[in-house]
Amino acid sequence: MTALTYTAHRESIAEGRFVRVVNYHNTPMSGIDGLRDELAAYARRFESITLAELDGFFATGSWSSDRPGFLPVFYEGYRNSAEVAGPVCDELGLTGVFMVCTGFVDTPVAEQEAYARSHWIGLLPGDLEHPGERLAMTWDEIADLSQRHIVTPHTASHAGIADTATEEDFEREIFAPKRLMDAVTGQSAPAYAWLHGTQWGMSQRHDQALQQAGYRYLFCNTMIHRIG
Amino acid sequence: MTSAPLEAELALLRECQDRVLEREGIPMVLSLVSEVGPMPVVTSADVRAEGSALADSMDRVRAAVLPTSRDDDMGCLISVLQSVSYVDFGREGRA
Numbered sequence: 001m002t003a004l005t006y007t008a009h010r011e012s013i014a015e016g017r018f019v020r021v022v023n024y025h026n027t028p029m030s031g032i033d034g035l036r037d038e039l040a041a042y043a044r045r046f047e048s049i050t051l052a053e054l055d056g057f058f059a060t061g062s063w064s065s066d067r068p069g070f071l072p073v074f075y076e077g078y079r080n081s082a083e084v085a086g087p088v089c090d091e092l093g094l095t096g097v098f099m100v101c102t103g104f105v106d107t108p109v110a111e112q113e114a115y116a117r118s119h120w121i122g123l124l125p126g127d128l129e130h131p132g133e134r135l136a137m138t139w140d141e142i143a144d145l146s147q148r149h150i151v152t153p154h155t156a157s158h159a160g161i162a163d164t165a166t167e168e169d170f171e172r173e174i175f176a177p178k179r180l181m182d183a184v185t186g187q188s189a190p191a192y193a194w195l196h197g198t199q200w201g202m203s204q205r206h207d208q209a210l211q212q213a214g215y216r217y218l219f220c221n222t223m224i225h226r227i228g
Numbered sequence: 229m230t231s232a233p234l235e236a237e238l239a240l241l242r243e244c245q246d247r248v249l250e251r252e253g254i255p256m257v258l259s260l261v262s263e264v265g266p267m268p269v270v271t272s273a274d275v276r277a278e279g280s281a282l283a284d285s286m287d288r289v290r291a292a293v294l295p296t297s298r299d300d301d302m303g304c305l306i307s308v309l310q311s312v313s314y315v316d317f318g319r320e321g322r323a
Binding site: 001002003004005006007008009010011012013014015016017018019020021022023024025026027028031038039041042045046057058059060061062063066068072122124199200201207219220221222223224225226227228 | 249250251252253254255256257258259260261262263264265267268269270271272274275276278279280282283286287290297299300301302304305306308309313316317318320321
């Protein structure tokens with residue numbers, strides 16, 4: 001098991017086992033120009049990484065490009081991830097990673113604001129300009145995004161390890177999101193992320209459940225763990 | 229009284245953390261690790277040189293702002309990586 005220490009991280013990075021990511025949450029339409037400029041700046045310097053390239057690095061220790069790799073990651077499953085971030089990534093030829101709280105997607109539109117407020121899903125003033133409008137992406141949007149990007153669960157209800165204790169919790173937060181995502185995309189959702197980016201090694205029971213569900217990567221605050 | 233390196237690195241930490249993180253990108257350099265087998269050796273000299281430079285930056289930031297932090301203090305590690313990542317590539321994305 002990877003040591004959760006400064007020393008272990010330093011060694012991994014010093015030996016070339018690292019990747020640059022930018023973590024995004026809400027990407028409102030009002031900020032689309034700024035997002036495009038920011039991602040375009042990264043695209044000029046870095047090579048967008050696909051899932052196949054990430055798999056390849058873990059197998060060989062090599063990237064397919066001479067340019068450093070880069071992953072933009074969009075969390076929660078906001079409607080604007082599909083309507084703003086996805087199209088900007090498409091325009092720039094970037095592969096995005098969309099980490100979706102499947103319970104947010106499944107929540108009735110009329111309840112989505114309250115659901116977000118109840119599950120650490122941050123809202124911006126622009127989200128509330130038209131009260132009652134949908135805030136989460138739809139399963140159709142997820143299916144569409146998955147044709148060009150990496151789309152995968154970020155728990156169901158934006159849960160942390162401490163919130164996931166019973167068998168029912170495990171089913172709802174770990175197993176069901178994988179089945180739902182796979183059924184909609186026709187692919188195997190490759191990765192998972194806990195609320196707060198909790199890393200591998202904090203709970204053997206939770207770690208094993210992620211493997212049993214069929215996830216291959218765990219995205220954390222400081223690492224991407226290959227777990228399957 | 230604080231030293232010049234401490235002031236400079238603290239200012240950087242404030243700049244990268246005191247943003248509207250709910251709607252702005254958070255740049256991070258992430259370690260790639262395997263829990264299911266050994267990691268392959270990275271043979272690219274360019275990639276290793278980049279990694280070595282990033283690791284040196286980590287040491288510099290940590291020595292300036294968190295010199296007494298525990299080796300297993302993940303909160304302090306995250307702050308160090310945020311600063312290093314912001315300087316390495318995050319700031320240019322916001323330019």
